[in-house]
Amino acid sequence: MAAIQSQAGRVEHHDGGIRVTGNWTLGHYRVLKARVAKCGPIPAETPIELGTIDVVDTAGAALLVELIGAERLTRVADWADELSPARQALLETIAETLCQPLPSKHPRPSSLAASLADLGRRTEALWRQQKMLLGFIGVVMVTLVKNLPKPHRWRITPLCAHLQQTGLEAVPIVALLTFLVGAVVAFLGATVLEEFGATIYTVNLVAYSFLREFGVLLAAILLAGRTASAFAAELGSMKANEEIDAIQALGLNPVELLVLPRVVAMMIALPILAFVGMLSGIFGGMLVCYFTLDISMLQFVTILQNDIPEHHFLVGISKAPFFAFVIAVIGCVEGFKVTGSAESVGEHTTSSVVQSIFMVILLNAVAALFFMEMGW
Structure with a gap:
């Protein structure tokens, strides 16, 4: 697969798997976002190589979570030994954060309960x-x-x-x-x-x-x-x-x-x-x-x-x-x-x-x- 742009992160097919390379940073966010949307989520059984990534920050990590899947990235240390411990920790943290469900909205209290609470205050x-x-x-x-x-x-x-x-x-x-x-x-x-x-x-x-x-x-x-x-x-x-x-x-x-x-x-x-x-x-x-x-x-x-x-x-x-x-x-x-x-x-x-x-x-x-x- 052709590169997206010079120095920008790339997603390439390699030996039946996927290789992620380049810079996954906020400066290339628009280009990376378009590439991730075009590639779509990678199937869970597809081998992925992350060791060729040059630079990654939180914005790029969020896009990698969208590309690879949050559940798979929470176990990145098990299948991506080529990554440094710091990058593994970054990807795990972003994935775990995005895995957490949004807090449910509290039900609006009734007018009687609100009036009693105001009276108490x-x-x-x-x-x-x-x-x-x-x-x-x-x-x-x-x-x-x-x-x-x-x-x-x-x-x-x-x-x-x-x-x-x-x-x-x-x-x-x-x-x-x-x-x-x-x-x-x-x-x-x-x-x-x-x-x-x-x-x-x-x-x-x-x-x-x-x-x-x-x-x-x-x-x-x-x-x-x-x-x-x-x-x-x-x-x-x-x-x-x-x-x-x-x-x-x-x-x-x-x-x-x-x-x-x-x-x-x-x-x-x-x-x-x-x-x-x-x-x-x-x-x-x-x-x-x-x-x-x-x-x-x-x-x-x-x-x-x-x-x-x-x-x-x-x-x-x-x-x-x-x-x-x-x-x-x-x-x-x-x-x-x-x-x-x-x-x-x-x-x-x-x-x-x-x-x-x-x-x-x-x-x-x-x-x-x-x-x-x-x-x-």
Whole structure:
């Protein structure tokens, strides 16, 4: 049989058998592929001589497997003693690899199984997240207890700066929002109670709702969206810029330096904002009662003074420090979880807002059940 091409591998008939010669390499792959396709597979009983091959690589070995057969080449050491051990090993490896069956495709799981698997992954992630939050709360509380009897370690300047940021600058938005919600509650109460001729109890409805629930809850939700996100973004940017690593390299405690001023400032600011929210909400309800129900402001204040026990105010204001602590800690821990990219900063900032609002509403529901069972 004529040669395929100068220097390219050849397949020739010789003494009733086949002789394979030349270069079986990637550079001659197109020519070799055409020759192998033209010759077709060699019958298993046909003698084959491989000792005249000059050069062979993995591409040429794959074509030899196609020409001679993978099963026969896996035993090449038994019938091709003229080949060097290295070439025998190459041909055996390529043949064994091509002999292996393709991996079967895994059956697509049902939608129910996929949904349950996704639910399991989300539950596990939530459990890990809550364990990390509880651990961070423990670290913050231990650091706070250690620093309380040591006034020289208090960081007054950052505390005042964060107090202004979280408290003073948030007063207008808290007052406006609670004022509008108070007016809405009064409108709804008057609409419903008018059918029973009991519009005078709109005063009680507004007072109870804002002293016990709405005042502190609305202030906490606003701070969760406004301040927790700010804490997460600030600490996340510091983490991304390796500033927190620099603080640790200086031998300082990042929790004491960065977290405690924010937590303490939040615990001071939220009760004040909750009180402002209570006053603004009640004032909004007072204006609605004055203009729509002909209840004078003096009568409104008199009902508040005579009919509304003061323990409702204490119940509402007592929840503020706990809400503040949880919001500040979640904002800080999400900031510390940033990995170093701008995308991570945005992701954990959003996560801090969602977690803070969820935890505030959850704690408020638990507190409402507790106070109801205690008869407070």
